[in-house]
Amino acid sequence: MHSPASRAGAAQPLRGSAPARDVTCVSMKSCAPFKSDAARERYLAHAALRAKSWPVPSEERVVPTSFGQTFVRVSGPPDAAAVLLLPGIGSPGLTLAPVVAGLSGPRRTFVIDNIHDVGRSVETKPVTGADDFTTWLDEVRRGLGLGVVDVLGLSYGGWICAQYALRFPEAVRRVVLLAPAGTTAPIPWGFIWRAVLCAIPSRSFMRNFMGWVAPGLKAQRPDLLESMVEDGHLATRSFAPRKMVPPLPLSDAQWARYQARTLFLAGDREVIFPPREAVEKLARVAPHVQTALLPAVGHDFFLVAADEVNRRVLAFLE
16 A cells, blocks of 8 residues: 655645644544544554655645545645545545655645545544535635645545536546546445445455455555555544445436546456446546556556556646
């Protein structure tokens, strides 16, 4: 999940943000969104350790929104074009380290911890639907003092980005959807029941799920897969349960209104949706969306084929 460690670096504070130390809890009387104070301390210590492997210099920011405090990790030249990045479900922004490694030279990257998921963001008002997610993301963008931006989302984060581009087209220049969950087709039951088992704090269930979703990583980098298993297991033990917002597919009518210049990228062995059917559907309902399937990779394609993914993303954004 993480790239080799490099030296830390600092940049100028961003307008509308606050020091990262304020992110742990809304007050000392509350451990939300964690199960306990001990769980919070354990998770944050682990996150700090993982953050040492961030591949480029970065700064930490916290952006107040109507849904709570949002944690953002910022990298890249201060005067470069901005890209907002959202991770998949059950993962903090640290998951996107391989993508940031490729983008943060020519781009200013803002990696966001989902307000309604694990990570260092603190939700104080529940997110209940797509409109809440897009309102929250727009508040983050404005709180960071940003104008028109590019957005990139992985898996569930891709679904949020597609919804955002649909509702706030004036705020988006280009969109990158990396294997977006639920965006072109419903989540299959085979995926759902495996994911539900991961709610049980068991390394075995988490390991089986990760190995199924990320077969390339299992074969090529079992050490990295085990790191992901430990991250997921710790998150399950640490965070209080929350009701997931189902990533409902965009309707044909919504795709007809969707005008953002978009790159849809996935592996041809994807398990969250049928990849070839997704490409065929987009060719029919949103022909302006650029699509590509990388061969012999699954949902872990952004890890096992990171160089190719980053090459395609940068070419599209430029």
